Amino acid sequence: MPRTSSTAYALLGLLTIEPMSGYDLALVVRTSVGHIWSESYGQIYPTLRKLAVRGLVNRKTERHRSKPDRHVYSITTKGRKELTAWLAVPPQPEIPRNEMLLKLFLGAQASIDVLVANVERMVQEHGALLQKFKRIEHDEIDKNLQYPDAPFWKMTARYGQTEMEAHLKWAEETLEALRKIAKQQNSSLEARKEKNYARG
Amino acid sequence: MPRTSSTAYALLGLLTIEPMSGYDLALVVRTSVGHIWSESYGQIYPTLRKLAVRGLVNRKTERHRSKPDRHVYSITTKGRKELTAWLAVPPQPEIPRNEMLLKLFLGAQASIDVLVANVERMVQEHGALLQKFKRIEHDEIDKNLQYPDAPFWKMTARYGQTEMEAHLKWAEETLEALRKIAKQQNSSLEARKEKNYARG
């Protein structure tokens, strides 16, 4: 097994929810765990094959008259064992690559307007996400607490909320600071202009 | 220029702080912007060459008697222009790959002890980071507010703090929830045991 990649385990994990095809998995990744994990077709299909070869999943082919065949994968006992072992390994830390923050870090090279626009865009997006996470928690998780997965899904939904709230709080503070800087720049610009008028 | 990669711009941006060699840049990435951005030698050296070819940086070779030559790169006017243009492009959203959260999402397949350990490790790590960000803000940034970069570096330090605080808050709530689940599991285990005693 490769050293670093957790793609195989992620797919294995999602197959504990229910047996699925590659197409289904891509859908689940996009719509359900999309804010936690991403995975593309180019990864999913080959990885499923490899998992089948290793006996961690079973593959069943559903034939239809007209549509192309569906390959439905289900996790095996062996697969469950490997998954559980992986879950016990301390999670790999995320490699940090936050372009928004980098651009702010280099803010002295940009105009304040641009920085303000970036932060305001973030407020829009993360505000919407906050609402979405709340909705998911109340409408989809809290109403299905009988399922054994539900408490854990709730925790991840709560994580998203807490983080988005933090980002919004920070954005407010930051916008204030940016506007203060803009004012200073304007006033020193004014000062220079007056000087020039006096001179000219 | 490649479609997606922001590596070149990140290096260009760091060179606005001061002229540096590839080695220096790797150091700055690790020690200064390490929590925002990561970059490896294998990326840095070839990218610097390409930037030099495109005229966005100048390269000067410092010869030493004994040590190997140092290639010091400085950003050009053309480079500053491209950087400023890039800073105005809406930041690319991060691709989500949070292994810790994924493991929690799949928590029904793991033992509660393992999940608790993972969250507790996060409390340790993010608690330490929170302290670090505070220290950086007060000891390194607030004392150098005369530099034009300082206000922006402060914003990113504040971002780190706000996020770490949110994670710690969430972790507390989550540990409580996990312990509640553990209790429920134990009590139903007890019930089964008693049944067996009564039977045997």
Place this chain on the structure above:
DNA sequence: AAATGCATGTAACGCGTTACATGATTTT
């Protein structure tokens, strides 16, 4: 008639990491 959706997959490419090579200097 054209576009979109279902469903499979592959090929090519690029980004990024890791490991290695080199070699002198300083520290332990």
Place this chain on the structure above:
DNA sequence: AAAATCATGTAACGCGTTACATGCATTT
């Protein structure tokens, strides 16, 4: 004497994305 630091870089590899190919069914 051994290890670590300074400082350059390259080669190989693997992960992951994007774009493409296929082909029927359904919607516009």
